[in-house]
Amino acid sequence: MSVTTPQGFRAAGVTAGLKASGDSDVALVVNDGPDHHAAAVFTSNRIEAAPVTWSRQVVSDGRADAVILNSGGANALTGAQGFADTHRTAEATADAIGVSAGDVVVCSTGLIGELLPMDRLLSGVTRSVEALDAQGGTAAATAIMTTDTHPKQATVARSGWSVGGMAKGAGMLAPALATMLVVITTDAVVDPTDLEPALHAATEITFDRIDSDGCQSTNDTVLVLASGASGITVDRAELTDALTDCCADLARQLIGDAEGAHHDISIEVRSALSTTEALEVGRAIARNNLFKCAVFGNDPNWGRVLAAVGTTYASFDPAELDVWMNGVQVCRSGGVGEDRAGVDLSGREVQVVVALHAGEAAATIWTNDLTHEYVHENSAYST
């Protein structure tokens, strides 16, 4: 059930003392081959952390031998010193496992704007290499947690090969990735030119469609490593399908563990002119604080749904809009529908459906409610 489920991978998670809590905070995943194919997608935030700048370069040739990850500090907005620290981390990892530093991906997560305590981190690197184990997936998944309440892992089993994944992320979830670090492994034999398009296709309809709080991180990374150790060759379609299943499982876990959330909300936009317009509308609703507060209060305030829709450029006639909440059509043709008192929002899952009557496209965005616990966690994070 982890990144070490596919053959050809070892992993570890150790405590370097980066977190005040004393929990584990350095993770390492090594691809022992025979293949060392890699691809990644990164945050689209224009202010990217040093490890993102580094790792873009590492994977640009399609090869990576390992990924070293730390929680307890994002190493973002840390200038030249921050980049030098990332470089040293990659070198220390590479030296210890006998590969090139240019084939070691680095990921960091935690507070922005502070330098990492390099003595502790480098000692953690050393110990993580010593701890590498073919059963080390869960230890690695645990060491990348920040405000996550539990490690997040997924496995997709296919005939003779598999995909494994781990993820961290519990806030700052927004499209074009969220503060999430994701490492996916597979032992399939793949054409290296298939790996990046397959990963993009998978993330586009999974991680890119969760939007917990509209905030976009400086550090987001989704990395896939392919070892070929199963000896089973798969084509791009099979690979894309398995990666999508794995990403969907992890994305769902991220929403389910978003900071302080009481509800997981799916927002399905139907009969849009295009998928782009459906996504625009879905995101506008997902980012509307008044709507999110209403769901927290178990209040089927559909007016706030449409007030959000009205701020978009999507094609629709206000007099044709329909809204359902948990199956009850609370708005019909832009006016009052069934009695909102009939909507039961007491469960964890909330389904909002909006029909635009402008075309044939549809899309679903996943988000969370806005709660006291969200405010608490995010006002207390760095203090």
Place this chain on the structure above:
Amino acid sequence: MSVTTPQGFRAAGVTAGLKASGDSDVALVVNDGPDHHAAAVFTSNRIEAAPVTWSRQVVSDGRADAVILNSGGANALTGAQGFADTHRTAEATADAIGVSAGDVVVCSTGLIGELLPMDRLLSGVTRSVEALDAQGGTAAATAIMTTDTHPKQATVARSGWSVGGMAKGAGMLAPALATMLVVITTDAVVDPTDLEPALHAATEITFDRIDSDGCQSTNDTVLVLASGASGITVDRAELTDALTDCCADLARQLIGDAEGAHHDISIEVRSALSTTEALEVGRAIARNNLFKCAVFGNDPNWGRVLAAVGTTYASFDPAELDVWMNGVQVCRSGGVGEDRAGVDLSGREVQVVVALHAGEAAATIWTNDLTHEYVHENSAYST
């Protein structure tokens, strides 16, 4: 200190029973002339309430004799019946004061998606006409409150003439107006063609630059009525200046009373390539929930400021960005600056300054922190 400070106006505020609280909920402002010039700006939300649709038409000829306002129901997303109800409200008001219904502006605020109890509202209209008084400004300002904790009024005195205003709004504050209803009066003698451009110029740098929670209402209206009763003629520049002073005073009061806020935050973006880019950056910061939660926690988390900046299209080099919080330069040239521990956020006012080093333009956006009380008020509003 109110809409009845300028000569030529009477106002009233009465209780029609629209609010469960039993507080006053119908307000009326009448312009007794001799001039009856009017101009307004409305929400840019594409889903506009029935009274907005009605009132756009009323002011399109530059004349209005009165404005009738109700709290306790927004009359938005109420279809043809909602529009008919607005029409009836205008007719009842017009009949009672002896003007044309086509010269009566209607404003509503409250819950979206429910029809108004017309019997109560029409009886409130009757009583508001009976209660009209040249000292009635404060009663009117009180009757338009929803979650406001106090009535909001302003007066700008000039030599022989004045401007008076009242506003409601305590949440859903966003650019292109917020859920705000604002009525401004003046007894200046103005060229009717000056009124609309002067109002636009005033709102563009006041109401359009407050952004409490990024949510945009279906009902926003800012109306100005000019009676000419002072006999003093003013030119467009003098008028614009006085309207701007009045709008700035009211906008500041709206931010100061935003739902559940503990801090009023000014976000000044300097050295931007254009005012548009400065505003884009300011709004991105103002709408970042993580930043807003950090301010609530008195936490100078400047990384969240720049993570928001990084999501914009504005021109900047990440390695040149500077950030000050309450006067302390916490970020210098895109890296760590002064010790963040030196930033004192314990006061109500928080000043954030971001320098983009891309040009000569600047703009300031006002917002609030995201607090437990905001979540509470907005999860309990309709229940």
